[in-house]
Amino acid sequence: MSDADASAAPTAPDENPQVRRVSDWDADRLRDLAAEHETPLYVQDIDRVRENCERLLAAFPDADVRYAVKAHTGRAVLEAVRDAGLDAECASAGEVDRALAAGFDGSRLHYTAVNPPARDLDYVAGVAAAEPDLTVTVGAVDTLDRLAERGYDGRVCVRVNPGVGAGHHEKVTTGGAAKFGIPYDRAADAARDAAERFDVVGIHAHAGSGIDPEQLDSHRELVARMGDLARELADPDGGAAPVDLDYVDVGGGFGVPYEEDAPPLDLPAVAEATREAVAPLPDGTDLAVEPGRYVVADAGVLLTRVNTVKPTPDETVVGVDAGMTDLLRPAMYDAYHPIRNLGGGRDRDGGDAPPVAEREATPVTVAGPICETGDTLGTNRALADPRRGDLLAVGIAGAYGYEMASQYNSRPRPAEVALDDGTATVVRRREALDDLTTVEREAARGRADRTEGGR
């Protein structure tokens, strides 16, 4: 946290609201960006990322705040988060590589190894040789052995399965799933054993994603258990050697309100509840949190163009040029994303459609171009009566949006622009059809080269 820009003036509360809704975005700006860069297009506002970092740091002034990089790995985001003073929590070698490139040094890098592939461990052990302050968070004793085999004897954090989970969908609830972490009852012994071979600096638990006002109790329970474990390690019953921790990391999962009428998370209240539940921490042990979604979600929208309007007896199906390959969350998690019609389309007779403010709200399903029933961005939505050519903004799309994009159905991935101090920059170019076959063509070229070499 030493690189924090202390000179950055805190933003007044009304200039830094708890959430930016899709209705808060400047419609003209979004229409201009779509006209210039075409659709589907992600827009990520780096200024809003900074505001979210500021609110987190203000709510957790004495904690280590780490950004869970997987929510959005774009370089501009990582650099803004680094400048704000957050550390980076990385889930793979690829994310460590990105974080290093964005200027995080080892002391601000946390690699969370979940069943880590050998290639990832090789890479991270190599990085650690040059950046010995890097920390590896480990959720299985096998992983410790595999690190030792690679000559790693540095900083280790023990990931604990606390046996309680929070989360808005079972697929993002990790706290209770056996895949993640060492079972709570064995964690103290595992940490003490690890301390004989490594520098054990922390314990960690991540309950899952989507801590919201209704799930505060299970969050509090997880945090309390982690406090108990830290105290047990510092002051063990019966003869064991104490383990002094630098930190207790209680994970991320801070929710954002996807529904238009859902209240924003009361972050200061969550922070207060967290501090209370974990206390008293042993001297020298700090609290750490690692939000991903909260940092980036409401800083992003996905712009998509209406290409088909199909009335059916039950509903109107609005076909758009973005689908589950651009934004997977609705198909994968039944996730709700707010959708706003920004207009600009044409009537059947070819004339300009009326401004959206003059159109009637119509129940529609917004469907993408993929041959899958689940390929919808929203069902039963009341949108200002959509016309062909209208631009839609899909809100709260900055977390796990571009990151989960794929080329399924041979659809090139969308472009992304970053807004920074008002200036728009293309940070991910739109993929072309050629990009779909790059690895095939390179493999074919490799085969041809080998055949020639063999002659």
Ligand SMILES: *Cc1c(COP(=O)(O)O)cnc(C)c1O
């Ligand atoms: C995904 C993840 C996070 C961040 O979760 P959010 O819901 O985006 O805040 C934090 N820690 C770990 C270990 C994760 O896997």
